Amino acid sequence: MSHELPEHPDWLWRTPDPKRAYDVVIVGAGGHGLATAYYLARDHGITDVAVLERGWLAGGNMARNTTIIRSNYLCDASAAIYEHALKLWETLPEELEYDFLFSQRGVLNLAHTLQDVREGIRRVHANRLGGIDAQWLDPDEVRAFCPIVNTSPEVRYPVLGATLQPRAGIAKHDHVAWALARKADAYGIDLIQGCEVTGFVRDGERVVGVETTRGRIGAGRVALAAAGHTSTLADLLGLRLPLQSHPLQALVSELLEPVHPTVVMSNHVHVYVSQAHKGELVMGAGIDSYNGYGQRGSFHQIEHQMAAALELFPIFARAHVLRTWGGIVDVTPDASPIIGSTPIENLYLNCGWGTGGFKATPASGRVYADTIATGTPHPLAAPFALERFTTGALIDEHGAAAVAH
Amino acid sequence: MTQPHRLADGGRLDRSTPVRFTFDGTEYTGYPGDTLASALLANGVIEVAPSLYRRRPRGIATAGVDEPHALVQVAEPMLAATTVELHDGLSATSLPGLGRLDQASDEAVHDKMYGHADVVVIGGGPAGLAAALAAARSGARTVLVDDQPELGGALLSGHEEIGGRPALEWVEAVRAELSDTAEVRILTRSTAIGYHDQNYLLIAERRTGHLGPQPLPAAGRGRLWHVRARQVVLATGAHEHPMVFAGNDRPGVMSAAAVRSYLNRYAVLPGRRAVVLTTNDHAYGTALDLAAAGVEVAALVDTRPQPPVALAEAARRAGIEVLAGSAVVGTSGDTRIASARIAELAPDDTLRGPVRELGCDLLAVSGGWSPAVHLWSQSRGSLRFDEALAAFVPAQAAQQVRAVGAARGTYDLAGCLREGSAAGAEAATLAGFEAAAPPVPPSVGDPRPALPRPVWLVPAEEGEPATWRDHFVDSQRDATVADVHRAIRAGMRSIEHIKRYTTIGTAHDQGKAAGPTAIGVISRLLGASSPAEVGTTTFRGPYTPVSFALLAGRERGGLFDPVRTTSIHPWHAEHGAVFENVGQWKRPRYYPRPGEDMDAAVLRECRAARGAVAAMDVSTLGKIDVIGADAGAFLDRVYTNGFAGLAVGSARYGIMCRPDGMVFDDGVTVRLADDHYYLTTTTGNAAAVLDWLEEWLQTEWPELRVHCTSVTEQWATVAVVGPESRAVLADLAPDLDVSKEAFPFMTARQATLSNGIPARICRISFSGELAYEINVPSWYGLAVWEAVLAAGEGHGITPYGTETMHVLRAEKGYPIVGQDTDGTVTPQDLGMEWIVAKHKQFIGKRSFRRADTARADRRRLVGLLPLDRAELLPEGAQLIADETALTGPPVRMIGHVTSSYRSAALGRTFALALVERGRDRIGEKVYAPLPDGRLVAATVTEPVLLDPKGARRDG
Amino acid sequence: MLLIACPWCGERDEVEFHYGGQAHVAYPSDPEALSDAEWAQYLFVRDNPKGPFAERWSHAAGCRRWFNVVRHTVTHEILAVHPAGRPKPVIA
Amino acid sequence: MTVDGLRRSPLGDLPETLGHGVRLREIPFLTQLNLRLAPGGGAAARVAEVLGAALPTEPNTVTDSGDLRLLWLGPDEWLIVGPDGAAPDTEGRIRTALPGEHACLVDVSANRTTLELSGPGARTVLEKGCALDLHPRAFTPGRCAQTLVSKVNVVLDQLDAEPRYRLLVRGSFARYLADWLLDAMSDTALIG
Numbered sequence A: 001m002s003h004e005l006p007e008h009p010d011w012l013w014r015t016p017d018p019k020r021a022y023d024v025v026i027v028g029a030g031g032h033g034l035a036t037a038y039y040l041a042r043d044h045g046i047t048d049v050a051v052l053e054r055g056w057l058a059g060g061n062m063a064r065n066t067t068i069i070r071s072n073y074l075c076d077a078s079a080a081i082y083e084h085a086l087k088l089w090e091t092l093p094e095e096l097e098y099d100f101l102f103s104q105r106g107v108l109n110l111a112h113t114l115q116d117v118r119e120g121i122r123r124v125h126a127n128r129l130g131g132i133d134a135q136w137l138d139p140d141e142v143r144a145f146c147p148i149v150n151t152s153p154e155v156r157y158p159v160l161g162a163t164l165q166p167r168a169g170i171a172k173h174d175h176v177a178w179a180l181a182r183k184a185d186a187y188g189i190d191l192i193q194g195c196e197v198t199g200f201v202r203d204g205e206r207v208v209g210v211e212t213t214r215g216r217i218g219a220g221r222v223a224l225a226a227a228g229h230t231s232t233l234a235d236l237l238g239l240r241l242p243l244q245s246h247p248l249q250a251l252v253s254e255l256l257e258p259v260h261p262t263v264v265m266s267n268h269v270h271v272y273v274s275q276a277h278k279g280e281l282v283m284g285a286g287i288d289s290y291n292g293y294g295q296r297g298s299f300h301q302i303e304h305q306m307a308a309a310l311e312l313f314p315i316f317a318r319a320h321v322l323r324t325w326g327g328i329v330d331v332t333p334d335a336s337p338i339i340g341s342t343p344i345e346n347l348y349l350n351c352g353w354g355t356g357g358f359k360a361t362p363a364s365g366r367v368y369a370d371t372i373a374t375g376t377p378h379p380l381a382a383p384f385a386l387e388r389f390t391t392g393a394l395i396d397e398h399g400a401a402a403v404a405h
Numbered sequence B: 001m002t003q004p005h006r007l008a009d010g011g012r013l014d015r016s017t018p019v020r021f022t023f024d025g026t027e028y029t030g031y032p033g034d035t036l037a038s039a040l041l042a043n044g045v046i047e048v049a050p051s052l053y054r055r056r057p058r059g060i061a062t063a064g065v066d067e068p069h070a071l072v073q074v075a076e077p078m079l080a081a082t083t084v085e086l087h088d089g090l091s092a093t094s095l096p097g098l099g100r101l102d103q104a105s106d107e108a109v110h111d112k113m114y115g116h117a118d119v120v121v122i123g124g125g126p127a128g129l130a131a132a133l134a135a136a137r138s139g140a141r142t143v144l145v146d147d148q149p150e151l152g153g154a155l156l157s158g159h160e161e162i163g164g165r166p167a168l169e170w171v172e173a174v175r176a177e178l179s180d181t182a183e184v185r186i187l188t189r190s191t192a193i194g195y196h197d198q199n200y201l202l203i204a205e206r207r208t209g210h211l212g213p214q215p216l217p218a219a220g221r222g223r224l225w226h227v228r229a230r231q232v233v234l235a236t237g238a239h240e241h242p243m244v245f246a247g248n249d250r251p252g253v254m255s256a257a258a259v260r261s262y263l264n265r266y267a268v269l270p271g272r273r274a275v276v277l278t279t280n281d282h283a284y285g286t287a288l289d290l291a292a293a294g295v296e297v298a299a300l301v302d303t304r305p306q307p308p309v310a311l312a313e314a315a316r317r318a319g320i321e322v323l324a325g326s327a328v329v330g331t332s333g334d335t336r337i338a339s340a341r342i343a344e345l346a347p348d349d350t351l352r353g354p355v356r357e358l359g360c361d362l363l364a365v366s367g368g369w370s371p372a373v374h375l376w377s378q379s380r381g382s383l384r385f386d387e388a389l390a391a392f393v394p395a396q397a398a399q400q401v402r403a404v405g406a407a408r409g410t411y412d413l414a415g416c417l418r419e420g421s422a423a424g425a426e427a428a429t430l431a432g433f434e435a436a437a438p439p440v441p442p443s444v445g446d447p448r449p450a451l452p453r454p455v456w457l458v459p460a461e462e463g464e465p466a467t468w469r470d471h472f473v474d475s476q477r478d479a480t481v482a483d484v485h486r487a488i489r490a491g492m493r494s495i496e497h498i499k500r501y502t503t504i505g506t507a508h509d510q511g512k513a514a515g516p517t518a519i520g521v522i523s524r525l526l527g528a529s530s531p532a533e534v535g536t537t538t539f540r541g542p543y544t545p546v547s548f549a550l551l552a553g554r555e556r557g558g559l560f561d562p563v564r565t566t567s568i569h570p571w572h573a574e575h576g577a578v579f580e581n582v583g584q585w586k587r588p589r590y591y592p593r594p595g596e597d598m599d600a601a602v603l604r605e606c607r608a609a610r611g612a613v614a615a616m617d618v619s620t621l622g623k624i625d626v627i628g629a630d631a632g633a634f635l636d637r638v639y640t641n642g643f644a645g646l647a648v649g650s651a652r653y654g655i656m657c658r659p660d661g662m663v664f665d666d667g668v669t670v671r672l673a674d675d676h677y678y679l680t681t682t683t684g685n686a687a688a689v690l691d692w693l694e695e696w697l698q699t700e701w702p703e704l705r706v707h708c709t710s711v712t713e714q715w716a717t718v719a720v721v722g723p724e725s726r727a728v729l730a731d732l733a734p735d736l737d738v739s740k741e742a743f744p745f746m747t748a749r750q751a752t753l754s755n756g757i758p759a760r761i762c763r764i765s766f767s768g769e770l771a772y773e774i775n776v777p778s779w780y781g782l783a784v785w786e787a788v789l790a791a792g793e794g795h796g797i798t799p800y801g802t803e804t805m806h807v808l809r810a811e812k813g814y815p816i817v818g819q820d821t822d823g824t825v826t827p828q829d830l831g832m833e834w835i836v837a838k839h840k841q842f843i844g845k846r847s848f849r850r851a852d853t854a855r856a857d858r859r860r861l862v863g864l865l866p867l868d869r870a871e872l873l874p875e876g877a878q879l880i881a882d883e884t885a886l887t888g889p890p891v892r893m894i895g896h897v898t899s900s901y902r903s904a905a906l907g908r909t910f911a912l913a914l915v916e917r918g919r920d921r922i923g924e925k926v927y928a929p930l931p932d933g934r935l936v937a938a939t940v941t942e943p944v945l946l947d948p949k950g951a952r953r954d955g
Numbered sequence C: 001m002l003l004i005a006c007p008w009c010g011e012r013d014e015v016e017f018h019y020g021g022q023a024h025v026a027y028p029s030d031p032e033a034l035s036d037a038e039w040a041q042y043l044f045v046r047d048n049p050k051g052p053f054a055e056r057w058s059h060a061a062g063c064r065r066w067f068n069v070v071r072h073t074v075t076h077e078i079l080a081v082h083p084a085g086r087p088k089p090v091i092a
Numbered sequence D: 001m002t003v004d005g006l007r008r009s010p011l012g013d014l015p016e017t018l019g020h021g022v023r024l025r026e027i028p029f030l031t032q033l034n035l036r037l038a039p040g041g042g043a044a045a046r047v048a049e050v051l052g053a054a055l056p057t058e059p060n061t062v063t064d065s066g067d068l069r070l071l072w073l074g075p076d077e078w079l080i081v082g083p084d085g086a087a088p089d090t091e092g093r094i095r096t097a098l099p100g101e102h103a104c105l106v107d108v109s110a111n112r113t114t115l116e117l118s119g120p121g122a123r124t125v126l127e128k129g130c131a132l133d134l135h136p137r138a139f140t141p142g143r144c145a146q147t148l149v150s151k152v153n154v155v156l157d158q159l160d161a162e163p164r165y166r167l168l169v170r171g172s173f174a175r176y177l178a179d180w181l182l183d184a185m186s187d188t189a190l191i192g
């Protein structure tokens, strides 16, 4: 049987009017902006904070992602920050007093070619030495772990094995955002919706405030957390960033009795699927090659996705697509985020999480808050500085996943 | 008695051939023309599975795609019984909003079609038919789409007249004319599920599913149409929505329009004693039809204090009591409704006066109408809340589209016909045809309705909204007024939050019927002045759920993805090759002999290559003819090394980088003539390299006189490798002087083989052995392969696959792009400084000077020899600097194994690895900690482990 | 599925094309003369506007020609199409 | 055995197949020459002379010259298709027209094979996997296109109004395309 979702808390957040100024103004009330606000208060006692959101709170990519959480990344810097996030996820429901259905059901990354196998094993070895749980499964072990995966050697791209991260899993995206929002609100932080930042107030080389659709708001520091919209904001300051915003789509089926006990990702065949708590299959589709701000992509992506899904999961043939949607993901040249200060004083940047930033939410917020509060990069954030594009010290996660959910 | 609720006559049924079906294990009969829902109602069955979470009894509530309760499992899960056509032998099980996936694999075929149309009309009701007719008469390619088995839309459920005849005769005449008109396609049983950019429509056609178990599986179950339309007419009608009052989910509470459908279209009596509740004119027709069918209509409850006089009069004449300014405030009944409680409503929608209870087994409800704007919204058209109609209606179009009839809030039949006709003509005209709106025949049907009085929320007789847990807002999700209230009390203001907090509108029906009601309820509880302030959630496709298999189409199983094979493939398959997928190619990995595993086969193949002669099909390499006066200059810009100075008839190995300086591809290029180079690429990158070259030529250097032509499949290529390869070649090409002097390493010759085949033979080597690559037009590939094997027979020639190829090249320290590199590796990292020209510009050169790229301590390619000669390091194993470094986690890693093999030639295992400061560590030890806890030590060496001087290759 | 008008072949579905990102970004005439920061701008930084965007497409499955398009990144409307090498059109 | 007898086409084992109103067969070994040169220049004129017909300059059209078909592939690119064995002679003739020009002629006869799909149902079969508008108002004999059928790149050439199409497909994709077409042809309700 599927489950009714757990009860929400009776109280979530206020709907305040903006004050004239704040110590810190965070632009964007997605998961990352909200987590940043929360950790500014929790870790640094900074509560004179506003989170400005152009639409409804957590209505951007936070409302749209396939909720996969894992930390089995290849590069040291990525593995470190995602593993930090995973550790935070493990205690966050209790800390935030909100059961947001964090479920450590494991994530399988399937290998279909010898190249995939090499990459998978490389990642398993690196993860284990990095202190991240990782296993290599052969096809029989894959079948045992997820019986509905087609492990027949007869298919076009047989499953040759998989990496498994047992501690990985999913969480209910909206509820995560609300849990963070609720605590941030309780610290006295103003979450201001329907408030779009349309410009910046500058004093020489410094940013001292923002212009919004609800008037000018002064700010000691301005922290961008606007995901796919970051470049349009940075453009207002003449700051060009190595970011491209692309449509990324996802879809859900109707509610189904439990059939899929874990999370399966396959880069080669292009499938990312889990079964959410209520019972719907949640599936990510391919990223569209072109730039797009329309929160929708091209339908052939969905059709390819379905063909691929049926290769791996013949049992899904009769399931139905109930709803499709798109988000706007901000992609960097090395598929890794940018976190840190900018050439403009008091302006901070956290973006470029692309197709995979949900899983990082708590760590992203925490290291960003630390960077903002102290004015120096948090050690986990340091490798993700903007300078890497000049020095060439890229953190290339392309090998790890075409769409790195 | 069978079908006790079936009317004696009428309906769109074929009564001559009753069909049998089972529902939850019980057998019933019905008629072709029935839906599962209508047949159940005919048998007196209204109750379906209880609700998912609260286990409330639930019944069939609608007659269409908006059905929230009657979900069933037939072959597929979660079909609405109101959309399942009855057929003999149908067996359905009711579902509580939760489907079950059948383990048995689904063999049904699904088809796709790509279409183009001048005018697509969606909806085959009066408006759509009129539009299609107008467009079709102009000669425009017209597609008429309707999701029902037959055309007519709302006319199928009434008794309108058009042109002085029963409306369905008009429908039939229009259908006949359309069928006879060239360039018209009528798609019934076809749902437009998506409206995308540039008038791209997706239409899901049900082809044979309704026939039951497929007689001919080849005629697919479904078909997905992709239609690019110049102009679109949306005539999708309107949805009637429910009303929110206590107990509004009880079986027997049904949409008033659905009741009318059941009576007139399906000849079914959904109840025997009815109460009708309405906010608008339309349900009067239902009440009158019920009365005419002999149903006792206990009351017609109209929220409006002053219902239109003519309607009220007609009701009274039919013996129906009209209770004006009132609403149903509650229902009773164990499962099915047994009575409705009715009270008067004050102008502010509060209750006043006494409550009256009327016995009934049917409560027909019309909470109002909302145009079906789903596709309009998907097309990015804007919506506007029309206060008079109390509904969101289409406002500004964003594409070449118009909405007509009920889909834009026009509810009178004459208006629907008029708008349809005009829109069809307009669309055809804009599509470039001469079209005139045909005259609209006179009609008798719904007149322009009087204004409705929407009552979004009928208060309970007591208590506060916080406690109204039986006022269902989204009954499939069991979400109530209390839930909405709770979300708002928690601080939520946006409908998007309330949707996600309560899950309203996210169920199988996507809130098709209840969505507008939910907006109304939310606006009431938020204290908004109008639903306009609340707005809608986003309309997303698909309009109705579609199966994964339909979207996958034919590209399943063997057709999922092309399998690319070479001209020699039949031989490989016949000779037991084990294949490896390389991109879309199937390449032989090794050729096991009986009893051999891969290791044994590969060792044998390697020994043959190093000891005698071996042959490999290397036809999959990408091949490009680069031709033109500037070909050399062009390649100089693309490769890190120089090609302009290459002698005609000679070959050279090259590496190309991306602008960021990282290795992109490598391969050997032969200069065939002054202006003609024959360039080869890795198998996986063939298409990417061609695109890359074209991109630079067309967008950066159009002044260069160079043309690139892909000849990958023009040429089949056979590598003949090993010390005895020269002898084999001599035999194969008797006219060619194969001597060392006449045919040196890195040159190419044209020759005619002994069997007459013309060949381009290159003396190049990816194995470090004396070797030749024989290129022939691919239709000769198999013949040449067989000739090579025949010529080599006396030398013990051995076919070998990619695995042996990998071992041979690794023994020589030759990297494989993508295996020993990963997008972060420069040519220098591979130890190939020699290939990076100092004195010319080439793509990527500037990047080598960047701080990180110029770092001295980068990871570089080296060889590894495990101390234990039998220990095979896993590819991907991470390396640490010394045994004591194993503290942590995290453990500091200095590199990883990229390639690792057993070598027949070396009599031991070896590996290639990328290691931090690797070249400075030659002679030192590094360690690979393995998951099984062992720590494997290996000595760092030069990557070239065999014949470093190249004597064998040059021999 | 975008409908893109190849300047040669006419309107074809998006899947026949290959996306090439921002148009009119010339390869620096003398890369060696650039600072690391300037080179990084060329390598990695492209416009990412919300609105009309001058971008490149190649008719990969058709005539294989590269050409330039001005497309609105929110509505996906294609506002102009022209062969490679022409200057960027002015879109009001 | 002559050397021609040693040739194998990618679909040599494909029997001619009839479906409902549609026929599929391979035509192996057609001559195919890829020609690149500037349109409208001297070379183009000389090529027209030696071939007896102008290279089409209207995109996606074909001109006939005896048993040769000259297919437009790009603004400066054509595919010259002729019967088996015509390559050496045709190539020789064209080469005489090219000296001194920025031009390029490559024999790609073995690069692709040809499938012929014909009959009243042929268009419907193609429309199951090809998004091109093949309606006679848009695509007629004399038109050609490079496009996708299912996941495969093809050069599509309509020979007559039956309709009869040629699909020129690279050898390695030929098997998949044939399998795909055969599957599509097995649809029993082909027309309509």
Ligand SMILES: Cc1cc2nc3c(=O)[nH]c(=O)nc-3n(C[C@H](O)[C@H](O)[C@H](O)COP(=O)(O)OP(=O)(O)OC[C@H]3O[C@@H](n4cnc5c(N)ncnc54)[C@H](O)[C@@H]3O)c2cc1C
Pocket (backbone or CB within 6 Å): A027, A028, A029, A030, A031, A032, A033, A052, A053, A054, A055, A056, A057, A058, A059, A060, A061, A062, A063, A064, A065, A066, A067, A068, A069, A195, A196, A197, A198, A225, A226, A227, A228, A229, A230, A233, A248, A249, A250, A284, A326, A327, A328, A329, A353, A354, A355, A356, A357, A358, A359, A360, A405
């Ligand atoms: C379909 C899809 C699937 C995905 N799947 C996964 C997955 O499985 N796992 C995973 O880890 N990640 C996944 N991701 C990525 C993940 O969703 C994002 O990386 C992450 O949500 C980005 O951070 P965020 O939550 O802060 O962004 P968002 O939620 O997008 O927040 C940015 C906010 O900024 C606001 N904003 C923008 N401009 C302004 C302005 N001018 N003024 C005020 N406010 C502004 C926006 O409205 C928005 O609410 C997926 C993304 C998509 C689209």
Ligand SMILES: NC(=O)c1ccc[n+]([C@@H]2O[C@H](COP(=O)([O-])OP(=O)(O)OC[C@H]3O[C@@H](n4cnc5c(N)ncnc54)[C@H](O)[C@@H]3O)[C@@H](O)[C@H]2O)c1
Pocket (backbone or CB within 6 Å): B122, B123, B124, B125, B126, B127, B128, B145, B146, B147, B148, B152, B153, B154, B155, B190, B191, B192, B193, B235, B236, B237, B238, B280, B281, B282, B369, B372, B375, B404, B405, B406, B407, B410, B411, B412, B413, B416, B445, B446, B449, B543
């Ligand atoms: N008096 C009233 O309040 C009232 C209200 C509604 C309708 N009506 C009457 O109903 C009729 C409306 O005529 P109409 O032509 O505008 O609408 P219609 O309801 O008669 O026809 C719409 C048709 O479109 C189909 N359809 C809807 N969405 C579709 C999709 N996505 N794909 C395929 N098919 C789809 C429906 O199944 C239906 O067959 C008139 O006779 C009108 O008088 C009256």
Ligand SMILES: Cc1cc2nc3c(=O)[nH]c(=O)nc-3n(C[C@H](O)[C@H](O)[C@H](O)COP(=O)(O)O)c2cc1C
Pocket (backbone or CB within 6 Å): A063, A064, A065, A066, A067, A173, A252, A276, A278, A280, A282, A295, A322, A323, A324, A325, A326, B505, B506, B507, B510, B537, B538, B540
């Ligand atoms: C993990 C996840 C599960 C979802 N489950 C459902 C669902 O069961 N039903 C539904 O209608 N939508 C579901 N959605 C999609 C949302 O309704 C919605 O489409 C998404 O938040 C994007 O918002 P938009 O469509 O309003 O733009 C789900 C979304 C996510 C990310």
Ligand SMILES: [Zn+2]
Pocket (backbone or CB within 6 Å): C006, C007, C008, C009, C010, C059, C062, C063, C064, C065
């Ligand atoms: Zn083109």
